[in-house]
Amino acid sequence: xxxxxxxxxxxxxxxxxxxxxxxxxxxxxxxRTTAQINTAPAGLPGPFVWDNYAEVATSPQxxxxxxxxxxxxxxxxxxxxxxxxxxxxxxxxxxxxxREAFYTLFTLGLLFPLGVATLPLYLWxxxxxxxxxxxxxxxxxxxxxxxxxxxxLRPFMHAIPxxxxxxxxxxxxxxxxxxxxxxxxxxxxxxxxxxxxxxVTSWNFYLLPLLVFSDSTNFTLPLGVAMxxxxxxxxxxxxxxxxxxxxxxxxxxFVLAERRMVGGLTGSVKG
Amino acid sequence: MMSAAITTRPPTAPVPHAPxxxxxxxxxxxxxxxxxxxxxxxxxxxxxxxxxVPIGVAAYYSLFSWNGFGPLTxxxxxxxxxDAFSGDVFQGAIGHNLIIATLSVVVQLPLSIGLALLLxxxxxxxxxxxxxxxxxxxxxEAVTAVIWLLMLQPGGFIDEIxxxxxxxxxxxxxxxxxxxxxxxLFVVITWKYIGFGVILLLAGLQGVPPELREAAALDGxxxxxxxxxxxxxxxxxxxxxxxxxxxxxxxxxxxxxxxMTLGGPANASSTMATxxxxxxxxxxxxxxxxxxxxILFIICFVFALFYQRFALRRDTAGAMTGVR
Numbered sequence: 126x127x128x129x130x131x132x133x134x135x136x137x138x139x140x141x142x143x144x145x146x147x148x149x150x151x152x153x154x155x156x157r158t159t160a161q162i163n164t165a166p167a168g169l170p171g172p173f174v175w176d177n178y179a180e181v182a183t184s185p186q187x188x189x190x191x192x193x194x195x196x197x198x199x200x201x202x203x204x205x206x207x208x209x210x211x212x213x214x215x216x217x218x219x220x221x222x223x224r225e226a227f228y229t230l231f232t233l234g235l236l237f238p239l240g241v242a243t244l245p246l247y248l249w250x251x252x253x254x255x256x257x258x259x260x261x262x263x264x265x266x267x268x269x270x271x272x273x274x275x276x277x278l279r280p281f282m283h284a285i286p287x288x289x290x291x292x293x294x295x296x297x298x299x300x301x302x303x304x305x306x307x308x309x310x311x312x313x314x315x316x317x318x319x320x321x322x323x324x325v326t327s328w329n330f331y332l333l334p335l336l337v338f339s340d341s342t343n344f345t346l347p348l349g350v351a352m353x354x355x356x357x358x359x360x361x362x363x364x365x366x367x368x369x370x371x372x373x374x375x376x377x378x379f380v381l382a383e384r385r386m387v388g389g390l391t392g393s394v395k396g
Numbered sequence: 397m398m399s400a401a402i403t404t405r406p407p408t409a410p411v412p413h414a415p416x417x418x419x420x421x422x423x424x425x426x427x428x429x430x431x432x433x434x435x436x437x438x439x440x441x442x443x444x445x446x447x448x449v450p451i452g453v454a455a456y457y458s459l460f461s462w463n464g465f466g467p468l469t470x471x472x473x474x475x476x477x478x479d480a481f482s483g484d485v486f487q488g489a490i491g492h493n494l495i496i497a498t499l500s501v502v503v504q505l506p507l508s509i510g511l512a513l514l515l516x517x518x519x520x521x522x523x524x525x526x527x528x529x530x531x532x533x534x535x536x537e538a539v540t541a542v543i544w545l546l547m548l549q550p551g552g553f554i555d556e557i558x559x560x561x562x563x564x565x566x567x568x569x570x571x572x573x574x575x576x577x578x579x580x581l582f583v584v585i586t587w588k589y590i591g592f593g594v595i596l597l598l599a600g601l602q603g604v605p606p607e608l609r610e611a612a613a614l615d616g617x618x619x620x621x622x623x624x625x626x627x628x629x630x631x632x633x634x635x636x637x638x639x640x641x642x643x644x645x646x647x648x649x650x651x652x653x654x655x656m657t658l659g660g661p662a663n664a665s666s667t668m669a670t671x672x673x674x675x676x677x678x679x680x681x682x683x684x685x686x687x688x689x690x691i692l693f694i695i696c697f698v699f700a701l702f703y704q705r706f707a708l709r710r711d712t713a714g715a716m717t718g719v720r
Contacts (some may be wrong), residue, residue, distance in 0.1 A: 130519070136514055141528050148532075148543075150547055150553055150711060166556040167557050208439040212438075215432050215435035227436065228566060231443065236644075236697055238649055241451075241693045244454065245451060246686075247677070248453065248464070264444045308434075315430045329535075331536065331538050332650055336677060346538075349538040350538050351538050354542045354546075376535075
């Protein structure tokens with residue numbers, strides 16, 4: 126048993142190394158100068174240099190990218206979760222003809238990943254006059270997040286006991302009142318899961334904003350990181366500082382939501 | 397709580413009754429219709445307008461030779477499709493997608509299972525380990541691409557490390573050598589996505605009752621036998637979902653490749669999606685690009701249908717036929 130655990134710890138150590146070293150390379154590299162990096166690519170900071178981080182953190186460009194990404198992600202998440210929960214309610218707590226057909230239609234969306242549809246979407250957005258507009262990115266992202274939102278919420282809402290609904294209706298609540306006052310509060314764990322999924326998807330998305338925005342003041346963080354890298358190829362240290370700072374929101378969000386994400390994935394696998 | 401619900405009801409609403417209550421039956425049916433419309437139509441509009449319509453429109457554009465401006469006049473039928481399939485570059489791109497998909501299943505799946513089994517043990521610092529493994533998954537592909545682009549520079553971090561541990565002979569032009577670039581990208585993809593498989597499988601492992609392992613152990617099964625014959629079969633549904641997501645993801649690979657290599661050198665790392673953006677978007681061949689988009693879509697769709705039919709059927713039988 127002890128030997129098995131030894132092997133386990135060794136493997137764990139290797140895994141940590143593989144995962145963490147690239148992250149450390151970025152974070153520590155930001156504390157070096159480009160000259161230091163060029164002479165010893167795998168060295169440690171010595172002496173520590175704060176300039177790179179200070180410059181990036183005080184540049185309006187970085188904060189604008191952050192703001193753009195946040196705005197788009199919030200709009201996309203809100204739209205997907207509000208409309209998705211309404212649809213999931215209709216598809217889980219009403220009996221009507223065509224219900225399964227509607228549901229199948231939405232689940233088909235799981236097979237249409239946003240990447241595949243981007244070129245046609247671009248043409249469509251151009252026709253709607255939504256290019257260079259945050260909504261031009263947020264609305265399609267919301268649309269493509271709807272299927273997974275509905276697929277996760279529907280079984281969850283369905284599992285809430287009928288007795289609760291009967292009791293509410295007997296007490297004189299309208300069906301929509303039941304939805305708003307009882308079902309939604311009870312669905313909070315699932316709502317958090319789908320919100321996290323929609324938010325992260327939007328936050329990290331690259332291809333659609335790449336096509337929709339050509340004016341760099343509209344860029345989102347992923348676009349900005351790639352652009353910064355290609356514009357500062359001679360200044361590795363600054364690119365590393367920029368990249369390190371741009372990782373912070375996603376990593377923070379992940380630390381806060383980690384348990385939720387795992388729980389949500391469990392739910393989605395079990396259907 | 398109930399009384400609050402009553403006061404928020406619009407004053408014009410009919411007195412609520414159980415649906416079967418005599419005289420108000422018809423009115424409540426109308427009301428139900430209205431409620432359904434109110435609940436479903438916004439989502440349907442969004443979904444149709446931004447998921448279904450663009451794909452339908454693409455199918456239409458794909459029949460024309462069109463630079464994206466002006467009216468569609470130059471009808472070419474299926475020529476765009478024929479051109480795409482007969483071009484070496486696109487054939488190569490499909491091949492690259494297939495290589496990545498195959499490698500993902502063959503390499504990442506055993507790796508994920510191994511890591512998940514490891515992390516499912518009672519090791520000290522297990523929670524921390526799980527977070528570490530999952531961390532790269534939350535980074536965007538763009539950030540991942542930039543990190544590895546810098547590490548893989550000739551004479552950069554990776555080369556330096558290899559030399560330091562006496563493996564200097566392995567140093568390559570990781571991203572500039574056309575016979576290696578695809579495999580370099582695959583390593584980066586694995587780094588980023590392995591955590592997802594691990595978390596998925598860990599979730600699946602939580603569904604394996606400990607009694608089953610204990611029973612197997614009591615019957616004299618070794619740890620390996622228990623894993624192979626008890627645990628793995630029970631992970632089946634999770635593994636099949638992972639394979640599905642992984643293949644679909646591989647077929648649409650774009651961000652990493654675009655930022656790291658633009659599909660180069662000499663198209664050695666192009667994928668269907670980079671080809672699509674390169675031709676459709678950068679060269680203003682929107683009719684042709686639409687055809688490529690439709691092809692990409694059909695490939696994903698056909699794979700999904702077949703996979704659904706033959707592999708996922710058991711697992712999703714409940715989920716897809718709906719709740720009752």
